[in-house]
Amino acid sequence: MRIFIAIHYLEIGGVETSLINLLQALDPNRVEVDLLVYDPRGEMMEFIPNRINLLKAPKAYNYIERPIKEVLLAGQFKIALARLKAKWEMQQYTRVKHPKDSSAIFGYIGKCITPILPSLYYLGEYDLAISYLMPHNIVKEKVKARKKIAWIHTDYSTIDVNAELELPIWASYNHIISISDHVSKTFSTVFPSLRPKLLRIDNLLTSDFVRQRAQGERPIDMPLYKDAIHLLTIGRYSYPKNIESIPLLCHLLREQGLNIHWFVIGYGDDTLIQNALSLEQMEGYVHLLGKHTNPYPYIAHCDWYIQPSRYEGKSIAVTEAQILGKPVIVTAYPTAASQIKQGKDGLIVPMDSPEVTAKAMAKALRDTPLREHIFTYLQANDYGNAEEVEKIYHLVSDIHR
Numbered sequence: 001m002r003i004f005i006a007i008h009y010l011e012i013g014g015v016e017t018s019l020i021n022l023l024q025a026l027d028p029n030r031v032e033v034d035l036l037v038y039d040p041r042g043e044m045m046e047f048i049p050n051r052i053n054l055l056k057a058p059k060a061y062n063y064i065e066r067p068i069k070e071v072l073l074a075g076q077f078k079i080a081l082a083r084l085k086a087k088w089e090m091q092q093y094t095r096v097k098h099p100k101d102s103s104a105i106f107g108y109i110g111k112c113i114t115p116i117l118p119s120l121y122y123l124g125e126y127d128l129a130i131s132y133l134m135p136h137n138i139v140k141e142k143v144k145a146r147k148k149i150a151w152i153h154t155d156y157s158t159i160d161v162n163a164e165l166e167l168p169i170w171a172s173y174n175h176i177i178s179i180s181d182h183v184s185k186t187f188s189t190v191f192p193s194l195r196p197k198l199l200r201i202d203n204l205l206t207s208d209f210v211r212q213r214a215q216g217e218r219p220i221d222m223p224l225y226k227d228a229i230h231l232l233t234i235g236r237y238s239y240p241k242n243i244e245s246i247p248l249l250c251h252l253l254r255e256q257g258l259n260i261h262w263f264v265i266g267y268g269d270d271t272l273i274q275n276a277l278s279l280e281q282m283e284g285y286v287h288l289l290g291k292h293t294n295p296y297p298y299i300a301h302c303d304w305y306i307q308p309s310r311y312e313g314k315s316i317a318v319t320e321a322q323i324l325g326k327p328v329i330v331t332a333y334p335t336a337a338s339q340i341k342q343g344k345d346g347l348i349v350p351m352d353s354p355e356v357t358a359k360a361m362a363k364a365l366r367d368t369p370l371r372e373h374i375f376t377y378l379q380a381n382d383y384g385n386a387e388e389v390e391k392i393y394h395l396v397s398d399i400h401r
Helices: 014-025 043-047 059-063 068-073 077-097 105-116 137-142 163-171 181-190 192-197 207-214 243-255 271-280 296-300 316-323 354-366 368-380 386-399
Strands: 002-007 032-037 128-131 148-152 175-178 198-200 229-234 260-265 286-290 304-307 328-331 347-349
Touching (some): 002 014, 002 137, 014 043, 014 316, 014 386, 059 077, 068 077, 077 105, 105 137, 128 386, 148 181, 175 181, 181 192, 181 198, 192 198, 207 296, 207 316, 243 260, 243 271, 243 354, 271 286, 296 316, 304 316, 316 328, 354 368
Parallel strands (some): 002 032, 002 128, 128 148, 148 175, 175 198, 229 260, 304 328
């Protein structure tokens, strides 16, 4: 049985990590997998299993989201014009609807670019085609398959999209895969008619894979500070991840007498966090480690894993920390309770203000019995979920019944 999977690129990120784990879990004795990475770049490319057939994308696909200047220099004038049209249509939408963020742009990019992309029908007919990340127009229009599914990774209560534009795209898929019940609920609020198409498949993680990659000595850029509490956060420098809040939180925790050293694995525009570091004078206590393709040794050697996000679909890093037996503190973003059993395998702290968050964190960080209780609970439970891959097999086998 043949499966086609498409994603834009494989930079370091939660969605990309979840796809790599899915590819590793798919049994080559049961399915044949073709993977198309539209723009084949990113640190996660090296983790594509050898048994996966990595397709070569037609050149136009490489420039779907590249900077327009780069698109023009490459001679991809139709792509550049389509991108400019998408930007113009987004501006018209913004003037009328005043969305709270720019998430709707992906719908316009898909609408404007897909018609000029070459067809992928030459690849033949697949039993199942998976569009793993927006825009989903491409797999809808360019891939031939007996069944198609599209993935949701986002909490739709936190973004604004043009529902009228996107509805027919989502509706064309046989199933829409959601990574949590909360994500399904918020998606259904925006697209109530699509509720029957929703199917939950959690982000797939295998415990053995995480533990194997966590082995080794303490990373040299994560030194052990005397009598310190070593915190770790992983995430892009972006509004949802709220990484720029860390210097102030670290300052407030240290003011309460806690010897905090906070390590951050992340990348992107670091202007906000650098400014916050300078403002709070936390350069010696908040350590920006940059990108790491293997974050697991860092998780293994921290004391607590912290996720200070404004919102998440479902944080893979939180599950990875739980697999490695690390107590977790997350802020009270809407999907937090889907991953944390309060006081058992982690803590959810208020995010009303930095002072309130820091106060709740300080109480937990001082509570040694609580930390030991959480550690014991994590050791007794397996947070891997390799069995989720069976749902993919079921979708494929349904076609042949």
